[in-house]
Amino acid sequence: MKRLKVGICQIKVVEDKEKNIENAEKMIREAVRNGSQLIILPEMFNCPYENKYFPLFAENYPGKTTNALSNLAKTLGVYIIGGSIPEKDKDIIYNTSYIFDKKGNMIGKHRKVHLFDVDVEGGIKFKESDSLGYGEKVTVVDTEYCKIGVAICYDMRFPELMRLMALEGAEIIVVPAAFNMTTGPAHWDILLRARALDNQVYFIAASPSRNMEAAYHAYGHSSIVNPWGEIISKADENECIIYGEIDFEKIKKVRKELPLLKHRRTDLYELYKK
Numbered sequence: 001m002k003r004l005k006v007g008i009c010q011i012k013v014v015e016d017k018e019k020n021i022e023n024a025e026k027m028i029r030e031a032v033r034n035g036s037q038l039i040i041l042p043e044m045f046n047c048p049y050e051n052k053y054f055p056l057f058a059e060n061y062p063g064k065t066t067n068a069l070s071n072l073a074k075t076l077g078v079y080i081i082g083g084s085i086p087e088k089d090k091d092i093i094y095n096t097s098y099i100f101d102k103k104g105n106m107i108g109k110h111r112k113v114h115l116f117d118v119d120v121e122g123g124i125k126f127k128e129s130d131s132l133g134y135g136e137k138v139t140v141v142d143t144e145y146c147k148i149g150v151a152i153c154y155d156m157r158f159p160e161l162m163r164l165m166a167l168e169g170a171e172i173i174v175v176p177a178a179f180n181m182t183t184g185p186a187h188w189d190i191l192l193r194a195r196a197l198d199n200q201v202y203f204i205a206a207s208p209s210r211n212m213e214a215a216y217h218a219y220g221h222s223s224i225v226n227p228w229g230e231i232i233s234k235a236d237e238n239e240c241i242i243y244g245e246i247d248f249e250k251i252k253k254v255r256k257e258l259p260l261l262k263h264r265r266t267d268l269y270e271l272y273k274k
């Protein structure tokens with residue numbers, strides 16, 4: 001039976017890019033020693049999640065961070081979904097996830113499509129569009145195991161994007177994310193479980209750990225949810241690696257027993273990609 005072992009590195013992000021890369025490398029190596037074949041990092045894993053840092057930490061592709069991830073993927077013979085980093089392209093900075101195969105080839109990249117511009121009374125206020133540009137693509141990559149959809153954090157709130165990935169054949173959706181202490185406790189679990197259920201996929205969300213010295217306090221709680229909506233692995237707020245196994249028979253079984261994707265009334269409504 002085909003299975004895939006996944007490791008999520010819930011990294012503590014600090015104000016030093018070198019240290020963040022070193023720490024990611026250490027944790028990836030540990031995840032691989034413990035059997036992971038696919039390793040996932042959090043949103044902005046090499047840079048504190050604050051507008052003022054994005055231009056300072058941004059790099060072109062290929063750059064220091066992506067070279068390190070590519071080398072690790074090749075040396076260790078694993079897939080890496082490299083969370084996200086601030087990517088500089090000409091004069092624009094994007095919140096970008098790079099995906100590497102076992103040979104270290106970059107097999108896809110996702111630029112965050114929905115920017116986190118919110119103002120919750122008494123809670124979180126953030127305006128990513130002050131410093132970042134919008135991604136324009138839906139990202140589904142092909143691996144030897146299955147197709148994997150990749151989106152970033154706030155993107156997960158938009159069910160149409162997730163559904164497009166499922167319709168393109170994704171059996172796993174991976175979302176590097178960094179929710180906060182307003183929306184995390186309120187919405188994190190519900191969103192992850194809903195997206196897994198809607199699309200009958202394994203839904204994996206990777207957060208940084210909570211760093212109380214940083215201005216932005218990440219919620220943590222990286223999780224893996226199966227296609228039946230059950231949380232099969234979950235972190236607390238601290239730095240750690242969590243593990244889980246993708247059971248492809250489970251995806252088939254759930255999709256056969258409850259054929260949601262087949263039962264869509266495409267004669268009544270339609271979802272299409274521009």
Ligand SMILES: NC(=O)CCC(=O)C(=O)O
Pocket residue numbers: 043116152153154155157177178179180183184187
């Ligand atoms: N980094 C983000 O996109 C944060 C998204 C978030 O916290 C939310 O509630 O959505």
